[in-house]
Amino acid sequence: MPVTSVTRDPETLTMTVVADFTAGVRRLWEVYVDPRQLERFWGPVEYPATFTRHDAAVGGRSTYSMKGPDGDTSGGYWEWLSVDPQKSFEVRDGFATPDGEPNTEMPSMRMRFVFEETGDGSRVTTTTYFNTLEELEQLVQMGMEEGLRSAMSQMDAVLADLSAYAAGNGTVSQILSDTQARISRVVRGPIEKVWQAHHDADLMRRWMLGPDGWTMPVCDVATEVGDKYRYEWEPVDSSQGERFGFEGELLESAPPYRAVTTERMIGMPGDGVRNELTLTPVAEGTLLSVVITFPDAETRDAILATGMTDGMEISYARLEYDVLA
Numbered sequence: 132m133p134v135t136s137v138t139r140d141p142e143t144l145t146m147t148v149v150a151d152f153t154a155g156v157r158r159l160w161e162v163y164v165d166p167r168q169l170e171r172f173w174g175p176v177e178y179p180a181t182f183t184r185h186d187a188a189v190g191g192r193s194t195y196s197m198k199g200p201d202g203d204t205s206g207g208y209w210e211w212l213s214v215d216p217q218k219s220f221e222v223r224d225g226f227a228t229p230d231g232e233p234n235t236e237m238p239s240m241r242m243r244f245v246f247e248e249t250g251d252g253s254r255v256t257t258t259t260y261f262n263t264l265e266e267l268e269q270l271v272q273m274g275m276e277e278g279l280r281s282a283m284s285q286m287d288a289v290l291a292d293l294s295a296y297a298a299g300n301g302t303v304s305q306i307l308s309d310t311q312a313r314i315s316r317v318v319r320g321p322i323e324k325v326w327q328a329h330h331d332a333d334l335m336r337r338w339m340l341g342p343d344g345w346t347m348p349v350c351d352v353a354t355e356v357g358d359k360y361r362y363e364w365e366p367v368d369s370s371q372g373e374r375f376g377f378e379g380e381l382l383e384s385a386p387p388y389r390a391v392t393t394e395r396m397i398g399m400p401g402d403g404v405r406n407e408l409t410l411t412p413v414a415e416g417t418l419l420s421v422v423i424t425f426p427d428a429e430t431r432d433a434i435l436a437t438g439m440t441d442g443m444e445i446s447y448a449r450l451e452y453d454v455l456a
Contacts, residue, residue, distance in 0.1 A: 133283045137276055144261040146276070150283050153252040154290040157414050160217045160246055161296075162289050163187075163255075164411050165418055167305070167315060168296060170195065171289045175281035178205070181307055183231070183422055187411050188388045189214055193222075194231040208233060212241070216412065219245045224259075238266040298415035302444035304435060309428040312435060316447050319416040320455035326387035326410055328454050330354065338450040340364065341442040344371050353381035353392070360392070379403065402426040404434070419447070 133150040140147075152159055162168040166185035174180035178197040185193045193209040206227035213221040225239030233239065241260040246253060257279070261267040294300075298317040305313045318325050328334045332350040340347060341364070349363035363376030376397040383391035388410050395403025405424040410417050425431040 133286050134280050137280070139267070139271070139276075141264055141267065144264060144267055146259045146261075146267065146271070148257045148259075148276075148279050148283070149254060150257075150286070151249060151252065151254050152286065152290055156217055156246050156248050156253040158290055158293075159253045159255060161413055162286065163220070163244065165296060165413065166193075166313075166420065168289050172282050172285035175278045176285065177281075178278075183307055183311060184407065184409070185411075185420075186211060186385075186389055186409060187214060187220070188385070190385065191389065194227060196227075204229070206231060206234075209242075217246060219243065238262060238270065240266070240270070302440050302447055304440045306431070306435075307422070310425050310431060312423050312425070312431060314421040314423065314440060314443060316419050316444070317413060317415050317417070318419050318447060318455070319451050322387050322410050322412045322417045324455055325417045325419065325450075328450055329390070329408070334454055335362075338454050339446050340449065342445055344368060349376060353379075354384075356381055356384055361397075363397070379406075401430075404430075 133152055134148060135151050136147075136149045138147045139145075162172070164187040166182035169185065170180045170182045173195065174197040178199050180195045180197045182193060182195045189211055191211040193211070194206070195208075196204050196206045198204050206229065208225055208227045208231065209222035211220065211222055213219070221241065221243045223239055224242045226234040226237035228234050238261070240262070243258045243260070245256045245258075247256075261270070296317070298319055300317070302314060302316040305315070307313055328338065330352055332352050335350050335352070336347045339362070344367050345364050346367060347362065347364050349361055351359075351361040353360035358381050359378065360381065361376060361378040363374060365374035366372050377394050378397055379393040379395060381390065381392050382405075383389065390408045392406050393403055394406055404426070407422040407424075409420045409422075411420070425434065
């Protein structure tokens, strides 16, 4: 069992969990900042989590839901208060309503995660700070300690899986719910340059092209919240297809780690989608994650079936070798 000690202190209103692993600190840190890995253990064995947002940056936010064996669900959120890469981070942790908003009828608490090297590998010390003794006792009675022990018992398997999340694995799509999917890839390049490549028209025209043989004659970039954007592509050879494009609005922007936009295909009826781009520094470059919210499951399946993920992989590979290299 990774958990080596659990200490509750009613005087300081804290509960401290210490867990030791044979993996190094860098590897341990990444399972917390990568939502694909975090959701494999954040939650008891019987209640796996799904993260629909995970901003590992000061001022960011994470939202997740845990689903039980009988279909019951519970939600939670983190508000990121501090980040010291590979050393510590601190969040405000609380319960969430079904729409992901804080549940003000339930207590929230401050959690600090500290990472350090040990003689045999690494250690994470998780200290939870409660507001009152009553809240500490309430959450312990609700099974918080047992839940943490169960969750962290899964971490050795995640840490051992080095290949699944490495750079070079290409672009991967993952269905999160009936209306959401996550597209993710590790891009070899620093976060600042990856962000710039998504917001500089000259750079975008070099890599955001999909298969060979296409150009991007229109690249109007949204730089401020409320700005509209418009992208259009056309083939060099008309036999390859017809000109098409997308347009939308920039809803949120927090350089260099998060941007949220609407998106709809030009000239097509119906509702569009919402794209949440998150960039996270990792050892091999930048983890790029796009959570797409669709109007319904049918639209989700139809869009994913177009080969969108393959086209994105071609573009991201071009980004690595033609822009970031």
